[in-house]
Amino acid sequence: xxxxxxxxxxxxxxxxxxxxxxxxxxxxxxxxxxxxxxxxxxxxxxxxxxxxxxxxxxxxxxxxxxxxxxxxxxxxxxxxxxxxxxxxxxxxxxxxxxxxxxxxxxxxxxxxxxxxxxxxxxxxxxxxxxxxxxxxxxxxxxxxxxxxxxxxxxxxxxxxxxxxxxxxxxxxxxxxxxxxxxxxxxxxxxxxxxxxxxxxxxxxxxxxxxxxxxxxxxxxxxxxxxxxxxxxxxxxxxxxxxxxxxxxxxxxxxxxxxxxxxxxxxxxxxxxxxxxxxxxxxxxxxxxxxxxxxxxxxxxxxxxxxxxxxxxxxxxxxxxxxxxxxxxxxxxxxxxxxxxxxxxxxxx
Numbered sequence: 001x002x003x004x005x006x007x008x009x010x011x012x013x014x015x016x017x018x019x020x021x022x023x024x025x026x027x028x029x030x031x032x033x034x035x036x037x038x039x040x041x042x043x044x045x046x047x048x049x050x051x052x053x054x055x056x057x058x059x060x061x062x063x064x065x066x067x068x069x070x071x072x073x074x075x076x077x078x079x080x081x082x083x084x085x086x087x088x089x090x091x092x093x094x095x096x097x098x099x100x101x102x103x104x105x106x107x108x109x110x111x112x113x114x115x116x117x118x119x120x121x122x123x124x125x126x127x128x129x130x131x132x133x134x135x136x137x138x139x140x141x142x143x144x145x146x147x148x149x150x151x152x153x154x155x156x157x158x159x160x161x162x163x164x165x166x167x168x169x170x171x172x173x174x175x176x177x178x179x180x181x182x183x184x185x186x187x188x189x190x191x192x193x194x195x196x197x198x199x200x201x202x203x204x205x206x207x208x209x210x211x212x213x214x215x216x217x218x219x220x221x222x223x224x225x226x227x228x229x230x231x232x233x234x235x236x237x238x239x240x241x242x243x244x245x246x247x248x249x250x251x252x253x254x255x256x257x258x259x260x261x262x263x264x265x266x267x268x269x270x271x272x273x274x275x276x277x278x279x280x281x282x283x284x285x286x287x288x289x290x291x292x293x294x295x296x297x298x299x300x301x302x303x304x305x306x307x308x309x310x311x312x313x314x315x316x317x318x319x320x321x322x323x324x325x326x327x328x329x330x331x332x333x334x335x336x337x338x339x340x341x342x343x344x345x346x347x348x
Contacts, residue, residue: 001029001348004047006037006064008054011164012243013084015219016107017053019131020082023339029348037063040070049078049346055240056083056104056115058093059288069101078346082126084240085111086168087292088282089118105345107241110262114289123345127265128241129335130250138223138251145221145228149191153209157309159190159256160229162222162244163236165197167283168291170235175202176298177235181305182207188309190233193217193225227251231273231308235301237293239263246333249326254319256304260294266333271325273311275304 003024007017021031038046050071054061064081071077084107099119106112106125115122149158163169171194178190182205189209192198196212217225226232232248234257246266248255257263259274267274277294284290311319 001343001346002046002048003029003031003343003346003348004038004043004050005031005033006050006052006054007033007035009035013053013055015243016082016128017051018219019129019335020051020053020339020342022131023129023335024343026336027340027343027348029343037067040067040074043071043077044075047077049343049348050080051342051346052079052081052083054081054083056081056085056089056111056120057288058089058095058098059286065098065102069097073101080105080123080342080345082342083107083111083115085114085289086238086240087290088114089120089289090284091118093288094118094120105342108262108265110265111240114292124341126338126341127333128243128246129333129338130246130330131335132330134219134223135250135330138220138227141220141224142227142251145224149225149228153189153191156186157188157230157312158228159188159231159233159305159308160226160248160253161190161192161194161233161235162226163192164195165201167285168236168238168293170237171198171202173237173296173298173301174233174235175205175208177301177305178205178207180299180302184306185309187313188305191229193222223247223251226253229253230312231256231305233301233305234258234263237295238291242266246329249329250333252323252327254308254322254326256301256308258294258296258301266329268325268329271322273304273308275300 005017007013021033024031072079082105103121112122112125191209193211226248232255254272256273277296279295281293282290283293
């Protein structure tokens with residue numbers, strides 16, 4: 001079967017689309033990955049089925065919703081809209097035809113909840129997966145990646161974070177937590193992989209190293225970076241899935257994150273370190289839905305980071321046990337076990 005996979009420029013969604021294509025090819029299909037939607041009259045010439053990998057925003061993605069409907073109704077092409085969502089959809093933007101003609105596959109139970117609340121049809125939930133072969137390649141690169149980090153940061157406990165600048169990503173919360181902790185101790189650093197926009201908002205902070213290479217490194221390089229860290233920090237206030245959490249754990253690196261869904265759908269909360277949120281606020285950022293923001297006190301994140309430092313420095317056995325436990329996430333979220341379900345929704 002010829003499978004056309006249409007996605008956006010977003011790094012995480014592009015990675016997911018590539019992984020779906022990889023699995024499809026291993027199953028004997030012929031995938032084609034693109035960011036361009038072909039004309040409806042031409043789609044059947046180049047594809048037997050289509051998978052859209054896009055957020056479910058009726059504000060920014062209506063053109064993709066329309067193409068989904070046209071491909072299915074006018075061209076008779078089987079389609080799946082594989083999607084993510086971080087909060088409550090704006091009601092007046094969700095049209096009657098969307099509820100009637102669209103069918104979504106959610107990347108988490110959390111995403112599915114918000115889709116159904118808006119009256120949209122959900123075929124099922126297929127969590128994001130990790131390609132085992134990519135992890136195996138990256139594991140061979142971890143030692144070099146660690147040496148490179150130590151050249152920059154010395155023998156400090158090395159935290160990592162991986163996020164572009166967006167209010168929901170909580171990078172300002174992370175900066176405040178670093179300030180709090182750096183006033184107490186100097187034996188840690190947070191290596192933040194992000195975009196250049198972050199520097200405009202955060203600036204220079206003791207204990208924070210801003211690396212503006214977001215979106216320019218290969219998947220294997222990023223996995224190796226995650227595997228070379230002592231801990232990954234997820235400072236996000238809202239997520240639809242959170243692929244970096246899954247990737248870091250698959251590489252054997254435990255994470256620090258706030259305790260809310262959907263992070264709890266993938267995380268081993270006993271092996272990772274979690275912290276509570278103080279309040280939940282639905283916030284309109286002009287993107288077609290209200291983000292469900294889990295606001296927390298940055299001091300609580302700083303405390304979780306300090307606990308992580310103590311574990312890393314003074315409980316080697318406990319730390320290694322955490323690493324082994326989180327690595328098991330790969331067995332539960334193996335892409336070759338998960339993504340075939342998307343193809344089954346297409347009748348393959």
